[in-house]
Amino acid sequence: MLKHFTLSFFLGLFVLAASATDHAYGSTNKPNSPKETNIGGTIIADNKPIVGAVVYLLKDTGSHIVKTTLTDNDGKFNFTYLPEKFRIKVNALGYNDYISEVKTPGSDIAVILTPSDKSMSSVTVVSQRKLVEVKTDKTVINVDAAPTNIGTTALEVLEKAPGVVVDKDGNISMLGKAGVVIMIDGKPTYMSSADVANYLKSLSSNQLDQIELITQPSAKFDAAGNAGIINIKTKNNKPMGTNGSVGATYSQGVNRRLSLNGSLGYRKGKLNLFGSANYFDNMSFNQIDLSRNIRNVNTKDIVSVLKQSTTMGVHVKPFNTKFSLDYLASQNTSLGMSFSGNFNDNFFTLPTRMEVSNSSGVLQGVYNSNTQNAMSISNIIGNIYWKTKLDTTGRELTADLDYIRNSSDFKQEMSSYYYPQLNNPAETPYILKGINPSIINVYSAKVDYVHPFKKEGKLEAGLKASFVETDNNSAFKVLKNNNWEVDPRSNEFIYKENIYAAYVNGSKQWKKWGAQLGLRLENTIMNGNQVTTQQQFNRNLLQLFPTAFVSYKASDLSTFTINFGRRIDRPNYRDLNPFQLLLNPFTYNQGNPNLRPQFTNNAELGYSYKNGMITAKLGFSRTTDIITDIIRANDAEKVTYQTRENIASRDNINLSLGYNKSINSVITTGLFANIYQNKYKGLFNNEPLDEQYTSFSFNMNNQFKFKKGWSAELNGFYNHKNLLLAQAFIEPMWQIGFGISKQVFNNKGTIRLSARDIFFGQKVRINQQFQNLDSRFQQYADSRHVALSFTFRFAKNASNVVRRNGGASQEEQNRVGN
Structure with a gap:
């Protein structure tokens, strides 16, 4: 009954959201909609139409992309757009980029491209990409831009990422917080933290294109990951x-x-x-x-x-x-x-x-x-x-x-x-x-x-x-x-x-x-x-996860941001199983079927200068019911074992500072520092736990x-x-x-x-x-x-x-x- 109600509720929510937007802003097919104007043209080079060229429709400032399309077999493109001033930008491999002057809707646009002296640059000259690109919602690392990444694994590449720490077991934390969701090409890895580490050790850096560090995902992303998301993008086909x-x-x-x-x-x-x-x-x-x-x-x-x-x-x-x-x-x-x-x-x-x-x-x-x-x-x-x-x-x-x-x-x-x-x-x-x-x-x-x-x-x-x-x-x-x-x-x-x-x-x-x-x-x-012991558990959780982002562009050089989000980390499938994995007769790992999800509230205040040349971020988070590794000892059997338990709450305060700049035509430098404090409070073995560092x-x-x-x-x-x-x-x-x-x-x-x-x-x-x-x-x-x-x-x-x-x-x- 609950399953059918939930599905019906979600479907209704989706339909209402879509219909509400149509009602509020009007469908373009309605008679009262403003009249639209076609903006079209032809892309030519060497007296031939260019097929598959990327054409961008820009605001008149040239900094905001409104729409994107491709030229057809005759080199033609077309946009349907509300009348206002605009620019056209064209990108085709083997030719110099073209950007028009400010235009108003009117006759068709004819663009003639000129051959590029670096016709292979977008395919082969990977060293021209910046190693680190700081954007408003994420930090992007271009893996091939660093020669020292060769011959390494994906996990070793992550060890060098700004604000990322990999511990002895391959567990990954970001800005001093554990609980990072690892995604491959926008899809989760469906593995526990230990198995993610093994997988990343088996993934050669030669396969990687970019790594995206997202500390505060929007509501569009799954709510999992109290420390954020690391999305590893593998190489894919781009040129025609x-x-x-x-x-x-x-x-x-x-x-x-x-x-x-x-x-x-x-x-x-x-x-x-x-x-x-x-x-x-x-x-x-x-x-x-x-x-x-x-x-x-x-x-x-x-x-x-x-x-x-x-x-x-x-x-x-x-x-x-x-x-x-x-x-x-x-x-x-x-x-x-x-x-x-x-x-x-x-x-x-x-x-x-x-x-x-x-x-x-x-x-x-x-x-x-x-x-x-x-x-x-x-x-x-x-x-x-x-x-x-x-x-x-x-x-x-x-x-x-x-x-x-x-x-x-x-x-x-x-x-x-x-x-x-x-x-x-x-x-x-x-x-x-x-x-x-x-x-x-x-x-x-x-x-x-x-x-x-x-x-x-x-x-x-x-x-x-x-x-x-x-x-x-x-x-x-x-x-x-x-x-x-x-x-x-x-x-x-x-x-x-x-x-x-x-x-x-x-x-x-x-x-x-x-x-x-x-x-x-x-x-x-x-x-x-648990088939052998006939132990069973059934749980049902219904949770809301709000997110909020506000940005203010104080000048052409300075931008301030503030955001808030609530996240969840559910126990790994393996960690719920009380199975014992022996490393040797006196050391083993054991799961825990009593694990509960942990919840985190994150808040961040950020500043960016000159499009990310200098960045600063101050963050605070509070996590309840932390799932953490615990080492216990059995004196009678001379055995030490590791398990996972919910034992405490944690307050995290972190300040991160970044600097990325091309000093001159030869040197580009990137520096990143993160200072953080973790404070734990709870009970462990019925004794109070109150620690900070x-x-x-x-x-x-x-x-x-x-x-x-x-x-x-x-x-x-x-x-x-x-x-x-x-x-x-x-x-x-x-x-x-x-x-x-x-x-x-x-x-x-x-x-x-x-x-x-x-x-x-x-x-x-x-x-x-x-x-x-x-x-x-x-x-x-x-x-x-x-x-x-x-x-x-x-x-x-x-x-x-x-x-x-x-x-x-x-x-x-x-x-x-x-």
């Missing part, structure tokens, strides 16, 4: 004709990395095709040293001292592929489909040695264990979209259908031996083997409607529904008396979730003021079933552009000591990198050489003292690398056309667990 690239990268640290990639695009007339493939062979290691003092809960005296050392060898061999098709069915309607797949074979070994001593430091024994894990992961995302312009005023309707399937096959073998001081086995060895197949299916659909106002404004409305089904079956056996017996931790967990959403978002621009107000309604229905981070990037196709980069970051939670402090971590690149073969090829983490400063050290556990953790990985790459591009060029990104899924991918 046939074009493509092939490339290879070799990187050497302690171990080697090899990446091979290629892409091919074809666009002619109404059809646009694009495909790409990337193979990545990555060998790496992690050296982990952990010492723990386990204390008596009451007296706080040391009971046991554990010293553990693990060298993790990792071999990852992902294969990524992407295919898209777009078809222009008519001048106003387009449709298409896309497919992307990530197929990843992981193999890692964890030889571990743990020494156990008593409170006096006398050695009691040694555990030696070896764990071998093999995991095959496939993540498939399919999208079908349809988009149509309803009339010449810009009213637009789009629809998306997404299907996502994430499957994994995890196999584990573990053997552990205990030795007393005389090095003779005193116990029967602990030998375990297990399999953990997991399947997650996601079905998602959405409809979006856009209704422009007559004077620089618009109203947006939309509906979305998503359906998630997960089945996680864990089967473990232990060897006892030469017989394999079922281990008690074996279980099957089935989870189903439906989310229904509707939103309305309106924006308006005046001379100096701009405003945007939005409201999103989300209804979440959750059902979990102020920290900061700093990013630097300098680009150098020389003659004859040479360019270089010097970058680095520093993350100061920071409070994780419950008296756990992560010590400072930093990195310096350098790279050079050279355009070759008439700008069709690029050679890059880079060095990353030159001084090996990216080491993780964590100290914790809380309740009955003192721990000291140190980890260093194969982060220092030298990489060499070569990319060759080919194209038969015309004009640029960018494929539409974004689909029905906006949040669910970030919550899959593997």
Whole structure:
């Protein structure tokens, strides 16, 4: 009953929003509508019509795009527009850009383009793009603009992003706040934070085009992500004709990395095709040293001292592929489909040695264990979209259908031996083997409607529904008396979730003021079933998420903004499952079916000078029921395990400062600093938790552009000591990198050489003292690398056309667990 009521309510809300705008502003087909004027013309070059040239209709100032269209097979274009002064701008690959003087509606416009001396620049000279572009609603990072990004993974590229911090487990925070939603081409990754990290480690930087950092999304986006959204845009087909690239990268640290990639695009007339493939062979290691003092809960005296050392060898061999098709069915309607797949074979070994001593430091024994894990992961995302312009005023309707399937096959073998001081086995060895197949299916659909106002404004409305089904079956056996017996931790967990959403978002621009107000309604229905223990839970949440944005342009140089938004973070699917994942006999991870969503209220005050040359942002957020990682110790079994719990509220205050400027024709510099304070308050193990700490981070990037196709980069970051939670402090971590690149073969090829983490400063050290556990953790990985790459591009060029990104899924991918 509730489901039908919710769907009916959302549908009614959508219809009312659309009809209300028609009533308020009038349909263009009504007799009383102002008369429209056709603005048309022809684009010619070399005495021939130019097909597919991009034509922009601009305000008379030349700074505001009103409409965009493409020339037809005869080189003609046409706009239907209300009479006023305007300009025309034309962009066609291989020709110089054209922009007209101020015009008024009248006779047809004839444009003759002149050949460009840099006919390949928009395809091949990637070094001309700025590394960081600061916009009013987001910060954009152009990945190829940095030579040091070659030979790296997507996660390593994010480590250098302004205001972004990646911890030892690959968890990503932004401006001092955890809870970031990671999206790929406008679609969520449908994975938990740990699995997102593994996915980004398997994604080569060669596949990336841009990274968008959005700290305050509008109501059009899913409400998930209290710290905002990071959208990773992969490379896609832009120019017409046939074009493509092939490339290879070799990187050497302690171990080697090899990446091979290629892409091919074809666009002619109404059809646009694009495909790409990337193979990545990555060998790496992690050296982990952990010492723990386990204390008596009451007296706080040391009971046991554990010293553990693990060298993790990792071999990852992902294969990524992407295919898209777009078809222009008519001048106003387009449709298409896309497919992307990530197929990843992981193999890692964890030889571990743990020494156990008593409170006096006398050695009691040694555990030696070896764990071998093999995991095959496939993540498939399919999208079908349809988009149509309803009339010449810009009213637009789009629809998306997404299907996502994430499957994994995890196999584990573990053997552990205990030795007393005389090095003779005193116990029967602990030998375990297990399999953990997991399947997650996601079905998602959405409809979006856009209704422009007559004077620089618009109203947006939309509906979305998503359906998630997960089945996680864990089967473990232990060897006892030469017989394999079922281990008690074996279980099957089935989870189903439906989310229904509707939103309305309106924006308006005046001379100096701009405003945007939005409201999103989300209804979440959750059902979990622990098959083995017959434990079940059913939850139903109906929540409103308002957003508000106001901007003021004080002058041509200065702009102020203020915004507010409410966000939600739902537990990851895997984190709701009480399944235990063993790293070794005395360390494991365990889920928690009692997790609740966390909610955040965000407010930001921003300032921009000279279109982002200098930026400043002051933010405050309050998060309730924080979902966080907790480390607990079991003294009797000498075991430490990690789980997730809702334990506290958090207040975050952050101040970020940015500077991006081309100093001269050679040097462009970018500096970013973020100062933030996190304050936690709540209960942990029935004891009050009241902690706060102020920290900061700093990013630097300098680009150098020389003659004859040479360019270089010097970058680095520093993350100061920071409070994780419950008296756990992560010590400072930093990195310096350098790279050079050279355009070759008439700008069709690029050679890059880079060095990353030159001084090996990216080491993780964590100290914790809380309740009955003192721990000291140190980890260093194969982060220092030298990489060499070569990319060759080919194209038969015309004009640029960018494929539409974004689909029905906006949040669910970030919550899959593997």
